[in-house]
Amino acid sequence: MSGADPPTTQWDPTPILGERLLRGNPYRFSLVILNQPIHNIPLFLDLWRRGMLTIHPFHPPYIETRAPLFPSPLPKDLISLNLPTATVRIAADGGANRVHAIRAHLPPTRPKLDFIVGDLDSLRSEAREWFLQQPGLGSAGQQHIVEVPDQDSTDFAKAVKLARELSRKRAWGRPSAGGSNDQVEDIICYSGLGGRVDQAMSQLHHLYMFQRRRRPSDATGNESAEAGTPERPQDSDGYASGRMYLTNGESLTFVLLAGRHAIRIRDKLDHTPVPAAPNSELEMKGASATTASDAQKPTVFGKHVGIIPLAGPSLLTTRGLEWDVRDWETEFGGRMSTSNHTTPGSDVVEVETSRDVLFTIDIPVLV
Missing domain, CATH: 2.60.120.320 (Thiamin pyrophosphokinase, thiamin-binding domain)
Structure with missing residues (x-):
């Protein structure tokens, strides 16, 4: 093996809390809501409304992400702006109940909750009805409630799997400015580490499992349980399926390989x-x-x-x-x-x- 110093993995989670525009590639992320009470509602709403545009007529082209949605289609001179953007909002089963509980704080029109996924044993009927009545969802609403009865995986895992599948589909339609990782979106999981201790430990377990490194030779993108040994060297970054952050509104937690x-x-x-x-x-x-x-x-x-x-x-x-x-x-x-x-x-x-x-x-x- 080479005696050169190992590379340094660069992290910049500040866009998660900030509203600044990014130069180069925009910061895109999937928002996954877990079945725990939503604390720090202003932070949650900030993430929920990311990508919403408004123009201040006396100070163009100033962008404010907390403002009402700008009418479509966007002016051509705005299309190239790189905003921190939540590309999809997914509730892990009872996570929809938590969103429903703070519905009075949500924007009246868009953005909406895009998917509910899990075995649906925790989804309340009133949360389901609210979801189906969201503006713009229409007759496709039932297709966005995804029941996965598999008892060998948690609702958390099912939501992350769906977020990654959607991210890959979106990446196919975007030009790449660099390597393959340029196309990968981060995942921000909200309302983690609350409630029962065993559930909190499960969330940390899944956070770790999702961030396992893959071998460079694994062209399928599957994570390797045996990664990290001298016999199985890693790619320089290691976060082959994007980076994942877990927050309860009071702290931000992630895995350093x-x-x-x-x-x-x-x-x-x-x-x-x-x-x-x-x-x-x-x-x-x-x-x-x-x-x-x-x-x-x-x-x-x-x-x-x-x-x-x-x-x-x-x-x-x-x-x-x-x-x-x-x-x-x-x-x-x-x-x-x-x-x-x-x-x-x-x-x-x-x-x-x-x-x-x-x-x-x-x-x-x-x-």
């Missing part, structure tokens, strides 16, 4: 001021000195970070956290990196791990 990662935690295009002074003496401990320029750096995400081992003991090296570590062993029953903090001077957190881990960071409640 073994290797090096750089995670952007502040939107480099945002210039919203944040307080320069720490809130407590504890926050000052080990933190970098805050400069005047640091005080103007926006905090897109909150400060609390956890890095949890998934596949046995792991050696961690971090940079950009208040309590950075180097070749630090972490495992269940041993030391765990929880309740760490980002630092005021860090736009990016770097993590190098010898085995797969969960990365979680808290997010602000939008108002």
Whole structure:
């Protein structure tokens, strides 16, 4: 094997919380709603309404994604704009009940809930009727309630499978600006990690399972359970089926496969001021000195970070956290990196791990 340094996987989840336009390829994602109460409703509505356009007549071509839907067809000079866009909204069985419960907050017309999928044992009749009465759904509504009775997979897994199938179909119609991964959409799963502990553990299990790496020789795109061994080298990125994020409205959680990662935690295009002074003496401990320029750096995400081992003991090296570590062993029953903090001077957190881990960071409640 080559002695060259392994590549660094770049992460930029800031568009999940921000509304900025992206240069180059637009940030497209599928929104999957799980069967847990929807917390941080403003964040949920922000994701739900992504891709909705309005034009301010005195300041063209300013785009605001929280505004009412712009009439179709769009002017030609808008078609090329790259907006953070939810391409599909899928409820995993009882997730439709959760959307129905906050229906008063949803836009009266579009966008709508696109699919309900699962064994449908949790879907309430009033949520089904509301779904079928959505504007624009028409006679095709029943076809968008997809019953999959398979008891060997969860409703979560069925929803993710449908999201990936739809993503692949959409990718066939889009020109690629690069490699095959340019065509892959991320999946944001909302309302995870709430309720019963066994359900939360199942969600983390599926999050990990969905992000397994594939072998470069696996042209079918199937994930390999044996990936990650020296006999089965990985492609440079590893996230062959897109990246997946799990959020309960209070934190964002995703899988870091073994290797090096750089995670952007502040939107480099945002210039919203944040307080320069720490809130407590504890926050000052080990933190970098805050400069005047640091005080103007926006905090897109909150400060609390956890890095949890998934596949046995792991050696961690971090940079950009208040309590950075180097070749630090972490495992269940041993030391765990929880309740760490980002630092005021860090736009990016770097993590190098010898085995797969969960990365979680808290997010602000939008108002």
